[in-house]
Amino acid sequence: MKKRAIPAVLISAIALLIPGTAYANPSSGDDVRQFQTVEEMSEASGLSGTVRTAGYAEAGDGGAMTYTVAAAQPQGAYGDIAVPLADGSWAVPQGLDEQPDAPADDSAVEQELARAQSFAAAGTDLIWDSSRITPLSGKVIHATDTKPYAVTCSSFVNMVLMGWDYEHTTYVADENTRVGEGVDFGSAAQSGELSGAANLARWFHAHGRTWLDDGSSQYQPGDVLFFSQQSVSGDSSPTPSTEPNQFANIYHVALYVGDGRIIHSYGPESGAGVVEEDFSASLRDDLSFVARPYAVTTEETSPDESAGTGQEPSSETTSAVPGPAPTAEPSSTQATEPAGTDEALPADPAGDDAEAPKPGSEEPASRPWGLPRTGGTIMSFVGAAMVAVGTAASLVTRRRRRD
Numbered sequence: 001m002k003k004r005a006i007p008a009v010l011i012s013a014i015a016l017l018i019p020g021t022a023y024a025n026p027s028s029g030d031d032v033r034q035f036q037t038v039e040e041m042s043e044a045s046g047l048s049g050t051v052r053t054a055g056y057a058e059a060g061d062g063g064a065m066t067y068t069v070a071a072a073q074p075q076g077a078y079g080d081i082a083v084p085l086a087d088g089s090w091a092v093p094q095g096l097d098e099q100p101d102a103p104a105d106d107s108a109v110e111q112e113l114a115r116a117q118s119f120a121a122a123g124t125d126l127i128w129d130s131s132r133i134t135p136l137s138g139k140v141i142h143a144t145d146t147k148p149y150a151v152t153c154s155s156f157v158n159m160v161l162m163g164w165d166y167e168h169t170t171y172v173a174d175e176n177t178r179v180g181e182g183v184d185f186g187s188a189a190q191s192g193e194l195s196g197a198a199n200l201a202r203w204f205h206a207h208g209r210t211w212l213d214d215g216s217s218q219y220q221p222g223d224v225l226f227f228s229q230q231s232v233s234g235d236s237s238p239t240p241s242t243e244p245n246q247f248a249n250i251y252h253v254a255l256y257v258g259d260g261r262i263i264h265s266y267g268p269e270s271g272a273g274v275v276e277e278d279f280s281a282s283l284r285d286d287l288s289f290v291a292r293p294y295a296v297t298t299e300e301t302s303p304d305e306s307a308g309t310g311q312e313p314s315s316e317t318t319s320a321v322p323g324p325a326p327t328a329e330p331s332s333t334q335a336t337e338p339a340g341t342d343e344a345l346p347a348d349p350a351g352d353d354a355e356a357p358k359p360g361s362e363e364p365a366s367r368p369w370g371l372p373r374t375g376g377t378i379m380s381f382v383g384a385a386m387v388a389v390g391t392a393a394s395l396v397t398r399r400r401r402r403d
Contacts, residue, residue: 032049032051032052033047033050034052034054035051035053035054036053036059037053037054037056037057037058037059038053038056038063038083038245040053041083041091042084042086042091043086045085046087047087047089048069049068049069050066050068051066051067051068051069056202056247057245061206062205062206063205066094066095067083067091067093068092068094069085069089070089070090073230076215077215077287077288078093078212078214079230080229080230080249080288081212081228081249082230084230093212093248096211096212097211098213099211099216099218100218100220100223100292101211102292104222104292105181108294109221109222111180112160112181112222112255112293112294113221113263115159115160115166115180116156116160116255118165118166118167119151119166119263120263120272120274120275122166122274123272124148124271124272125147125148125149125171125273126149126150126151126273126274127148127149127268127272127273128150128151128152128153128266129151129152129268130152133150134149134150134151135155135159135170135171136155136195138176139170140170140175142171142172142173143170148273149171150273151274152265153197153254154194154195154196154197154199154200154253155265156264156265157197157224157254157255158194158195158200159176160255161183161185161224161293162182162189163178164179181294183293183294185203197250197253198247198248200224201226201247201253201291202247202248205247205248209291210226210289210290212289212290213287213288219256220256220258220292221258222255222294223255223256223291223292223293224254224290224292225253225254225255225262225287226252226287226289226291227250227251227253227254227286227287227288228288228289229249229251248289252286257276260278261276261278262276262279263276263277
């Protein structure tokens with residue numbers, strides 16, 4: 001009886017079902033180690049060459065990346081977003097865009113910055129505070145809270161990108177109303193995927209609308225700036241959370257106004273909830289990802305389509321100005337977090353404070369990233385593997401019949 005080789009497709013199908021399996025990269029012929037999450041990868045030792053993840057916190061969450069293993073931490077933005085591994089080596093992201101691929105829409109940017117400045121004009125009526133809810137909760141803040149009302153860096157940016165200005169949020173009005181062009185976040189606007197600076201960055205990354213600014217300073221007015229930092233020791237130093245589930249070690253977000261100025265919310269010491277000020281050298285040093293919000297549509301590739309491949313989602317459909325964001329507030333079933341939390345959506349796990357982030361100061365998220373999609377991702381993963389197994393079995397049967 002002749003020995004028959006097992007078809008490569010069958011081996012690949014079996015490998016897909018085993019986390020951390022090495023598989024052949026058809027394009028290069030090299031073995032590439034695949035991990036489901038960054039946390040799983042960070043616990044590995046003895047890695048070399050190229051490694052991939054199917055997601056950041058979980059497979060299919062839109063945070064898939066390809067990495068090169070390096071002996072030392074690189075300098076600059078790549079060093080800030082690199083992943084330290086168990087044996088002291090570093091997984092450094094590769095293949096990231098380093099420049100914008102779409103122009104900004106001047107009209108949409110003008111409206112965005114006008115809305116942002118309306119929050120700054122509120123002055124001391126707002127204060128950075130992660131322990132209380134914001135209008136993103138759907139609650140009527142002016143009826144249930146007292147001034148100064150709470151705001152954080154991510155809640156401020158989210159409200160602006162959804163098309164709200166200060167006067168048309170529940171800080172002042174009885175409902176949130178869109179007054180200008182807003183980013184079309186689709187279902188993510190109500191699902192909790194956008195809350196927190198890291199989550200917002202991951203959404204833009206999943207939709208192909210981020211680039212890594214490694215000193216090139218190609219940002220323009222209206223762009224969304226994200227800041228990353230590896231954990232540092234010492235009570236007097238910033239210590240943003242660098243938990244494995246924190247996308248790209250991002251701890252803060254701001255909007256670029258132009259002329260070397262930004263607008264953001266970063267801490268009680270700022271004197272107001274939202275401030276416009278010079279783009280400080282310390283923040284410039286921590287700048288990592290940049291997003292251009294008015295070139296994003298929800299018709300682009302779904303984050304789940306990258307699950308299991310380790311490849312970043314492609315973006316085929318873009319527009320200069322997306323459709324307006326939904327104005328509906330989260331339902332009562334979604335606004336279930338207890339009083340004293342940042343907002344009904346999950347809070348920024350890093351703390352929304354650019355100058356003095358406080359790990360653990362934010363409330364826990366109501367669900368892990370992408371949890372509603374987990375079952376579908378796994379079933380799609382298994383289903384694809386089973387199709388491959390069936391195809392391989394059919395090939396073996398046909399070969400035996402010919403013999």
